[in-house]
Amino acid sequence: MDIESINKIKKTLKKNFPDVELKMDSDERGILTLKGECRDWDQVVQIGHLVAKQKGVKNVVNKLRVPGLDIPCKDYSDYIAMGNKLGVVDDVDVVIIGAGISGCGIARELAKYKMNILVVEMSDDVATGATKANNGNIHPGHAAKPGTLKAKLNVEGNRMYTKWAEDLGFELQRCGAMGFVTSNLLKPALKVAYNQAVKNGVDGAALIDGKTACQIEPGLVKNGLGKAVKQAFWLPTMGLVEPFQVAVALAENAASNGVRFWFNCTVADVITESGKVSGVVTNKGIIKAKYVINCAGVYADEVSAMAGDECYTIHPRKGVIAILDKAKAPEYGALCEHVTMETIKLTLKNKKSQTKGGGMCRTPEGNVLMGPSAKEVPDKEDLATDSESLGYAMGRGDNGIQYSDIIRFFVGSRPADYKEDFVIEMSPISDGVINVGGIQSPGLASAPAIAKMVEGIVAQHAQDNGRPIEKKTDWQPIRKRKPQFRQLSHEEQGELIKKNPSYGKVICRCECITEGEILDAIHSSVIPCSVDAIKRRTRAGMGRCQGGFCQPRVLELLARECGKEWTDINLNKEGSNILVKSNRPVASVKEAKK
Amino acid sequence: MSKEFVCIVCPNSCRLTVSEKDDEITVTGNDCKRGIDHGISEYKNPLRMITSTVAILGGTLPRLPVIGTGEIPKTRMNDCLDEIYGVSVSAPIKRGEIIIQNIKDTGVDIVASRSMNKKER
Amino acid sequence: MISVKADIVVIGGGPAGLAAALKARQLGAEKVILIERDTELGGILQQCIHDGFGIHRFGKRLSGTEYAQEFIDQTERSDIEIKLDTIVLDVTPDRMIYACNSLEGMFEIQAGAIILAMGCRERTASQVLIYGDRPTGVLTAGAVQRYINMEGYLPGSRAVILGSGDIGLIMARRMTLEGISVLGVYEAMDKPGGLTRNLVQCLDDFDIPLHLATTVTKVHGHERVEAVTIAKLDKNRKPILETQERIECDLLVLAVGLIPENELSRNAGIEIDPATKGPVLDNTFMTSVPGIFAAGNVAVVFDLVDYVSLSGEIAAQGAMDFLNGKIDCDEPYQKVETGENVSFIVPQRVRPSANKTTFFMRVKSSEKTALLECTADGESVLEKRCRYIAPPEMLTFDLSCCGSKPLEVSMKKEEKL
Incomplete structure (x- = not known):
């Protein structure tokens, strides 16, 4: 950037934040790197946003710190050591980092081509980050700022969802x-x-x-x-989906077209040789690759930096969402908002502070959703709920909703960059690394368009480098929807049980989920290994008792089908086994005295 | 020497003080006569019902609940449990079947507190 | 789809359902079907291995499993048709039941009368507004009880219990005896929720501290619970921030209340009482839908299993009367109002022609001595002196004749007795 622009930005900053001593570096792309000390975290974020808005700024790398505030930072050194010890374990065409909605969508799209594709995910399953914790809206695209990538991909993505839902067999409700x-x-x-x-x-x-x-x-x-x-x-065109269902459908379809998924696999370094990517180092070994697609959610900035291209900063913005009991029926079929003077004022205020959220929505299954709230936090792994945020999510109390209607509340973290737009491009510094960063709302709605765009980038790059990618002849775009017992008529339910008696055994009483559905999930192309992974696929445990009754049964099925001990079954991540040990030693059989 | 107890004979929950002097035990704080017996019993030899589980092989569940045929001294509880924890039985079992006879010489038998069938394969 | 007919169908094979089915058969119902969703009868009693059940009915302190076995043996000896591993999907107002299992598939039963006995479920962490992380190691007391007593697994090694009702106290002792160190029982109210007997034998015996007017506000931990934050509560039951304290543990056990399971009832269009969260019942324990009755914890959460069984028998008698055309469904109801110091009463309404009616009620606040009074249009029809009344303990009384005047039940404070 030229000196004049930089000086202008410095002046604006001095005016708005006279007490903050800042150091600013820029590159020819317009990436500004900020260093210095701030009063508090909010100020760090405010400055980041202000700089990102200035003319000529492509994005902001925000290294501002707050004295006394410890900003947790993931330490990758152990993972690197583990990976290097294991050495090269695989050699593929494409590594996709992260199995959220973006990663799964891209995997499914690229599976069309004769390429060896591996998705690596740090958590235990698909859709464990932002993808699982949002309100499932397929936004029409009216809310995004005109001219942004978000606006373009949102409108395109919304259109493409109808086909996705048809091909992949997930429920899409165009509620409007x-x-x-x-x-x-x-x-x-x-x-x-x-x-x-x-x-x-x-x-x-x-x-x-x-x-x-x-x-x-x-x-x-x-x-x-x-x-x-x-x-x-x-x-x-407003639509509703269960976001994790979409991700699971994408992943399963990708897997049946040859894409492999590695879970509990953390990328700790990206290997580049003279400006070209050649692979990644993970805790499961080194994976050689021609393309590395960075869909790492809140960690996307760190992955980009690993590849030598520090070009944006993700500042997690967490939001609390409350799910209400189905007994509290939604008032409207469409998502309706009564626009009043008050709501307009609130929207304007929120726009200023970059917070988005609030409001009432529902899931395709008919649970009312409240929220999300919005709170900037320094820690990417901070997914803790708090009373203030829940209060915000629940609204001002004039909506007839009571806390006693809640069956669960949780936090999702939006992986926001300072431009508050998507970052989707081939890195000009590390050739072969494709950033898919800053994918926050409307990332779910945009997912089909994001996948298409990345497909285009890969195809073009391959073409330009004299190794054009070729389509498979046996690509199967259709994923058949598995039976959902609760949605069938009694006659259909009867037929299903006749064909397979395990559908006659209801495991989750609240949501009416059968053993057959859980077995279908366990024996799918992307195997769920934890109780939460089963929950996301089948809804078992998602109802009002929150697994109180069905958790032991789900655990039993997982252990039986996967050939594991009960004590090996996790709630979600590695190390989250629900049961710690058996309470009686396995003694020799001593007949009871008669 | 004296000790304090909360009486559990009725919902009144009297705070009993039991004192011993020259081999004579006195109870104070009781509202009724029944509190005296309870106080003395808690002071001299508190008794507790014992309930637990034992491992069961081939049953519909992996654990069989058991109960004592009478109360045992509180002080013997851990001893008795240790023995129970080491036992395993085979299905089927009928409620009342003796699992451990005269456990730790307390005069109390440990019996199955439910019936359990063999698990069908 | 298989289609069958039955005189009486009982949904739920726990203590209420078992008692109801047996009683209905004894009273002469020809075909009684008992539907249970689990693989065996007995309901939650099968995980209650501790003693203290059946003092009223059997005059001795049985374990929950023993109490259940008494009824199961009788039921299995009878010709009651037992359908295990069977889930009821729908109950219609005209008494059609849709259910399924693996063996028979879907089937419908046209019932002469239905007795709902589905029991209750536990309140969860979200429902009591515990904030913070959502790691493994936050379980309801019932789930922990099942894991330890029936499945034989321990879910942690250092536990904090929230809730001092009898379930919380019983679990404090159970976990201690299984080698889990129980760091304390926390209770949001300023009085313990459970019986003194359990306070003494489950906490004092093991030196487990009870913290009143204190609650768990936060859970910490990424994979597994690492700690919880507790805080004292002020008079308005809001946490006092200065009293917050972090307790290192790997298990949080929630014993924070039970809610009747009324999903089937709601879908059948049955009116629900917001006070009991169960159906509005009449003197025969019939719900607002003629021919559908309710018993046990689906009607109202009881504290003694003896009362649960009793309620099953009352409902069975009602169902038989309905079957024999002895209930005039058009006869108008008289509402039973709750007066001074009464939080709820079941049945909530009576018919003037009712004979002996058994009422179950809870008080709002504890009293050493009080006068239970039932008035009909202001005139006293029943007076009963009560000692040591408290909200956790259900009270019961009989009224021989309800009459046609509006009833009100109150528990008046008495200075001297």
């Missing part, structure tokens, strides 16, 4: 979204939103009158708003 006003004075607010949707190219976005709104969403009349609604902003 509606913002409505009950005061004529607020119509301009809807107009502003509408204009942005049009600008982004959102399909079917429309401003509709109150009567039409009530026809589309009968819940309005039921709630006594039939006459009150003056105008509505209607987005018919």
Whole structure:
């Protein structure tokens, strides 16, 4: 960057943060690296955001620190030592780092080609990061800032979801979204939103009158708003999915097309030779690769830095989501928001502080979701809930929702960069490393378009390097949906049990999940090894008793089918075995005295 | 010498003080007569019911619950449990079947507190 | 789909269902079907290996398993049709039951009368708003009890228990005897929830401390629980931040209350009482849907299994009366109001023609002495002196004739007795 631009940024910073002593480096791409000391973490994030907004800044590497605040940083040295000791264990065309929605989507897309693809995931299963902890919205693309990569990929991705759902056999509900006003004075607010949707190219976005709104969403009349609604902003393409189901479907389809998945495998270093990537070092050994696709979520910045390209910083922004009991039925079929003066003010305030969240949503299964909240935290592994965030997620108390309706609340961490946009590109520094970073909301909705874009980058690069990739002739895009007992009629249920009696045994009583479904999951192409992995695939344990009844049964099935001891079955990650030891020694058989 | 106990004979929960002087035991703090007997018993030789499980082979479950035919001295509890923990039996078992006779010479038998069938294969 | 008919179908083979099925058969029901979702009868009693069950009914202190065996043996000797490993998927208001199992597949049963006896479930960590991480090692008391007593596994080595009801206390002793060190029992209320007997024999015997007006606010640990944060609670039951303390442990056991399992009831359109979280019942323990009855913890969470069995027998009698056309479903109800110091009462309403009616109730606050009074339109119809009443202990009384006037039950404080 030129001196003039840098000075301008320095001036802006001095004006806004006069007390902060900053050091700033830049490169020719417009990557700015910040160093110095701040008052608190919020200030670190604020400065990062402010700099990212300045003209000519491509992205921000934020190394600002707070005296006395220990920022936990993953120590990879043990993993590197383990990997080097094991040496080269595999040689592939593509290594995909991270089995979240982006990694699984890309794996499935690239599986079309005659390439050897390996997905490495640090956790025990697919979809264990941001993918599992969001509200499953397939956003229409109206909310993203026009001109951003987010806006483009969101609109494209939304369109592509219909085909994904058909091919991959997961549930997609195009429920639509509606913002409505009950005061004529607020119509301009809807107009502003509408204009942005049009600008982004959102399909079917429309401003509709109150009567039409009530026809589309009968819940309005039921709630006594039939006459009150003056105008509505209607987005018919809004969709709902269970995000982990999408990731599982992608992974299973990828696996049946030859992609391999390694779990509990942490990438600790990226090997480059004269500006070209040649592999990765993991705790499971060195994997040689022509392409390394970085879908590492909150760790994406660290992986990029391992490859010698420190070009953005992920600042985790955690959000609490509360799931309500199904007995608390959603009020509307579509996702509806009553736009009032108050909500507009709140939205403007949130925009300023880069927080996004709040509101009421639902899962395709009909559980109401509250939240998420938004809180910037220095620790990427901080997934702790707190009362303040839950309070924010639950709303202001005028929505008829009570804490006693909650069956579970949890935290997801958004892997945000300072541009608050997606970073999807081939690294100009380490050839062969493709960054897929900063994938926060609407990352789920954009996933098909992200996968397509990465496919394009790989294909182009391969072409340019004289080794064009070739499509397989036997690629199978279809993943058949497995039976879901609860969704069948009694007659169909009967037929299913006749064919396979294990569907007649209900394991999870709250969600009506059968042994047959759990066995299907265990014997799938991407094997779930933990109780939580079974939960994500089948919903067993997701209901109101939270596994109180079915956990021992799921554990038993996992142990039996995988040939493991009960004490080896984890709740999720390695080292999270639910049972510690047997309480009686295995003694010799001594008949009871008669 | 004196000791304090909470009486559990009725929900009144009297705080009993049991004192011993010249071989004579006195109980104070009791609201009723039953508290005296309880106090003396808790002071001299507190008794407790023993319940636990033993390993069972070939049963529908891996553990069989057991119970004492009477109370045992509190002080012998760990001794008795140690013996129980070392035992394993085979299915089927009927409730009341003796698992350990006269455990640790307490005069109490340890019996199965439920029936358990063989696991069908 | 197989289609069968039965006089009485009992859903749930725990103590309530067993008692109801046996009683219905004794009273002459020709075909009684007992449906149990587990692989054996007995329900939660099968994991209650401790003694103290059946003092009212059998005059001795049985273990939960012994108590269950008494009923199971009788049931197995009878010609009651037992369907194990069978789940009921739907109950309709016209008494059609849809159920399935591996052997028979789907089947429907047209029942003359239905007795719901599905029991209850435990409240979870999210429901009591415990914040922090979500590692392995946070389990409900019932789950721990099952793992230790039935499956034979220990889920940790250093435990903190939240909740001082009898279940929490019993588990403190069980875990201690199994070699788990129990660091303390924490109770949000300022009084212990369990019986004195259990406080003495489960905590004092093992020097386990009980911390009143204190709760667990946070869980720490990535893979496994490493510690919990506890805090004292102020008068409004809000945590006092200055009193926060970190306790290193690897297991948090939650004994924080039970909720009746009424998913089938709700789907059948049965009215639920927000106070008991079970169906609104009449003097025959019939729900708001004619011919569907409820018994045991599905109706209201009982503290004594003897009462659970009793409620099953009451419901069985009601179901037989319904079957024999002895219940006039059009006869209007009289509501039973809760008066002074009464948190709930079951049944919640009675028919004027009712004969002897057994009521179950809980009080809001403890009293050394009190006067139980039942009034009909302001006039006293029953008075009963009670000693040492407390919220955890259910009270029961009979009313020989309910009459046609609105009833109110109160527990009045008495200075002298």
